[in-house]
Amino acid sequence: MDIIWILIAFACGFAAKQLNLPPLVGYLLAGFGMHGLGVTPLDNLQSLADLGITLMLFTIGLKINFSSLFKPTIWAGASLHMASWVLVGAILLKGFALLGIQYLEGLSWPALALIAFALSFSSTVCVVKLLEEKSEMKNLHGKLAVGILVMQDIVAVIFLVAATGKIPSIYAFGLVLLWPAKWVLGHIINKAGHGELLPLVGIALAFGGYELFNAVNLKGDLGALVFGLLLSQHNKGAELAKSLYTFKDLFLIGFFLSIGFTALPTLEMITPLAVISFILIIKGIMLFHVLAALKAPGRSMFLGSMILTNYSEFGLIVAALCVGNGWLAKEWLVIIALAVSISFIFTSIFYEHAHTAYAYMRTWVKYFERTQPTPEYQEQLKYAEVLIIGMGRVGRSSYDILHERLGNKVWGVESDSIKAQKHRDLGRHVIIGDAEDADFWETRELHHIKLIMLAMPSVTDIKDITTQLKMSGYEGHIAAIARYEDERTDLLEFGVDNVFNYFVEAGTGFAEESLHLLENDKEVLL
Structure with a gap:
């Protein structure tokens, strides 16, 4: 059965590639296709997906300049956008509920706010995958998008603590010792050389960070991210991230396949799903204007808002908690899962043409751009041949x-x-x-x-x-x-x-x- 899964994933990814679409679109469709045909998911599929996400967060940490997270466009951009979206999203959903749309009709304001909150996150997996494919992780808009994603992850940790009542252990205060320990970790990486030991030590650190944070009742994925941040300034940080690239991408195929196995829609779900997918555009427009208000450069706010215009896999976690606590009907887990998948496809297709779109729309974008300070190093190409x-x-x-x-x-x-x-x-x-x-x-x-x-x-x-x-x-x-x-x-x-x-x-x-x-x-x- 495993070889059939591999062949189906390859065939769908290959077909997407031939259509100039990212392979992840093919993996998503493969998951939904197999689910629709009644195929039972592999026992270790979710484990592969979790491994991919953990490695991805570790490599994100390796590429982040920690000080950049304190820029107003990042921490204020993430906070203002999430808060305003929950308010506006709930109002939009209430408006559609008044039209008599099934599953929305009759929901209370707190329930609508929870749905809007679940939809306020952008997908770390989807965004980072697209940025890495285009080598834009360290571009201005790439660093902006990743920084906002990190801030959203911090909000996710706070929500999980509040919603589950899982209070961090008293031993969590001991994590401050990780800062002086980073020099020990750096020395280990130096001694690992450049061969097979280097990715192995990277995997050990990623999963070690996961288990350490999990042991003190903190989100394990946050631990992988923190371990990466600790080593982000190491002279072999870029080499370590590159050595894990293939492993991460291979495991993430399991994540995209698993999304397709989350749920299948019924005819009654099509209308609320269409509503959720439609307001995604409004979410992107709001982020664009929030970044404009914070004086982000025009191109950064255009490309940053475009690549962050999607829903997150974390929305599924929020929906599952709400369903488990009886706050939402179980059908909402299916609707949000499908909306997440559709948003992945939307972002993958449109971001492929984002730079060309900006070239044609930059006059319009500049209209919303606030006055910018002079760049730190701007020089004409006077003598260059x-x-x-x-x-x-x-x-x-x-x-x-x-x-x-x-x-x-x-x-x-x-x-x-x-x-x-x-x-x-x-x-x-x-x-x-x-x-x-x-x-x-x-x-x-x-x-x-x-x-x-x-x-x-x-x-x-x-x-x-x-x-x-x-x-x-x-x-x-x-x-x-x-x-x-x-x-x-x-x-x-x-x-x-x-x-x-x-x-x-x-x-x-x-x-x-x-x-x-x-x-x-x-x-x-x-």
């Missing part, structure tokens, strides 16, 4: 080689402000900027730039940036990198002038450099 986008390992080495030959005509662009500052401290001319941002290109002269090199592995990002460049009137050359030959062909057909398969080129460069050894030997012999 070669521009390298993405200063990771490939971009950094390309910059250094070209700088030796062309000098100050070579500039770099990096979206991560911390990483950009490190490059500048080392003497590289690197500016902060998100190349997928239409505003970045709109405010810069490009006529003197002869070559733009896109040193990033994501095909989607390369296509987005190429589109932005063409819309900005750039007439120079565009070069990019690719990991596989089919990606190389795809990018060339899209309009990129030259694409290097860096696995092949690495071998070529290695051979050329090594030939110098033979040439030196000949000189000695002569």
Whole structure:
């Protein structure tokens, strides 16, 4: 039976991929399809889902700058949006109840507020999965979205304590000792090397954090997140997160499949489900205006609100508690489960085109943008002739080689402000900027730039940036990198002038450099 599950999950994920949809849409449909056909879920399916969520929260923690959580756009944005949504959501649901819609009609105000509260959370799993696929976790809107999700997780912990009466143990105060213990944990990671021990120690820390918090009557998933936060500034934090990437994604397939097994609708549920799905749009619009009021940059509030426009798996937990306590009818668990799944599909499809949508709508978005302070590092590309986008390992080495030959005509662009500052401290001319941002290109002269090199592995990002460049009137050359030959062909057909398969080129460069050894030997012999 296990092989059948794997084949069905693969087939549905593969089909979604061919339709240019994220594979998670296929996994969701696979779960609902098998449920509808009467297939019994595997005994360990929920365990796999829980493992995936725990690892995901741990890796989120590894990528978060803890101080960023104290920015008003994050803590105030999450708080104001949740509070205002519960109020507005309850009023909207009451309005539909007055129309005589089944399951809404006759509900009390507290019951309506509980439903709105369950729908106030956004999905950590869905959002992080999409951000990672597009390599946007460290972009401004990515950090904004993840920060809001973390604040929502804190609210979730408070709710669980209040609703279940599960008071944290007195030993929970001992968790403050984790702060000095992080240096011990960091030393262990350093000694683990770069092989199979590294992901193993990551898994041990993620589940260790889960069990430790669970033991003191705190939400176990919060423990995995906290352990990740403790190690977020470690020099091997990024490498540790990358080593867990495949494990996390594999286990999360179990989560998306399990959503489909939560419930199946009846005909009577279609109308309230349509209502819940419709007001999702209003939830996204409200978040956009909350972020605007808090003076978030226009692009960040547009993309951030778009990717957070979904319902959360935590809504199922809230609904289950309410049903168990007799506050809601059991049918609401089914309705909310289906609404969560529909919202996942909605976000997955629309966020795929989010950057292009912003390019066309940025004038409208700017209308709502409050006055912004001058960015910490904004510089025109005055002397640049070669521009390298993405200063990771490939971009950094390309910059250094070209700088030796062309000098100050070579500039770099990096979206991560911390990483950009490190490059500048080392003497590289690197500016902060998100190349997928239409505003970045709109405010810069490009006529003197002869070559733009896109040193990033994501095909989607390369296509987005190429589109932005063409819309900005750039007439120079565009070069990019690719990991596989089919990606190389795809990018060339899209309009990129030259694409290097860096696995092949690495071998070529290695051979050329090594030939110098033979040439030196000949000189000695002569």
